[in-house]
Amino acid sequence: MQIQENLSVWDKSYVWTQAGEEWSATWGSAEAQWFGCLYPRIHNFVPAPTILEIAPGHGRWTKYLKDLASQLLIVDIAPNCIEACRERFLGSSHISGFVNDGMHLDMVPDGSVDFAFSVDSLVHAESDVLESYVAEMSRKLAPEGVGFFHHSNLGEYAQQLDSGKMTGSHGRAPSMTAEKFAMYCAQFNLACIGQEIVNWGSEELTDCFSVFTRKGSRWDRPNLIHRNGGFMAEAAVLRSLSPLYCDAAWPEEAARRTLLSALDSVG
């Protein structure tokens, strides 16, 4: 999807009735997806003093990231997304929201980001956008900073796409691949240190979680690539466990904790 198309869809035509929660139904809930799928993958890098979230939408992951940072910067191409986050996290004065052009991070101070995060958003972005964000990250990451980006790997299936043999592409950007991401990191003097290439609602491994850092940081290592065709099976297990352990099982307790956290935020 091109930048203008992304802006048009997420700012105008998409109806955000469930704040993006709907995309977590496969995991049972966003909470189950966060604690069962995402947090285990990023737990070594958080909490972090300054976290940058790119393309937060209406705050599906911001809700969790805000408790893991002293300062949380959120940047989205869609003004309605930043506005929705402002309303949703009204009392959280340590969150700063910015609308950008979908490619650049001028509002983020150089060398300031201890952890950069983006999940379930940049999968729709084409390779030029990822290339630009990797270039930006080479300036914005703190000396020991780490990034975790979820992006498309659909480009690996160019032939199947052309022949109509894909089981599903889920709006993934056809120009982007895991290999390109690692290449961009090398091009901009970053180290891509881990890539989990996964299926997402399809048989093909259309998605990728890429972890990157500055060359020479304490996280630096040769890139470990893992092709995980069992990603949807993991989601199914989490969905089956979700009713036992997630907020929906204890709505009053969940609301109590949310309220307490909000009171803490406003001081």
Place this chain on the structure above:
Amino acid sequence: MSITDNVGQRICHVQEEAARLIQEGRPAEAATKLLAMLTECQTADLWNDLATAAYISGDLVASERAYRQALILDTSNRQAAVNLSFVLLKQSRFAESLPIITPHLVSLTSDESAAMRGLVTR
């Protein structure tokens, strides 16, 4: 002086009298006066005061109903929203209270905030 001004003055007078009665520990008498005024003129503030009188009398059901009526008349009435949240939190109805209080969290006074924290952490 217009008729409207006259009603406005009487509302103020009834509210002041009700506040005095509540302070004197006579919430039932305050409620009677507020109800009489409400038969003449419906305002969110009168319903809010009636709800407070009911709350002090220990009638949480009547109190909740009156605060909700205040919010029907004026959805942005901060005091009624904060008070209704307290009534709900007192009954550990956190899920109902959350959306009502959230827009007003940043405007809570330190006393309100401390009282709310007390209800949430007990």
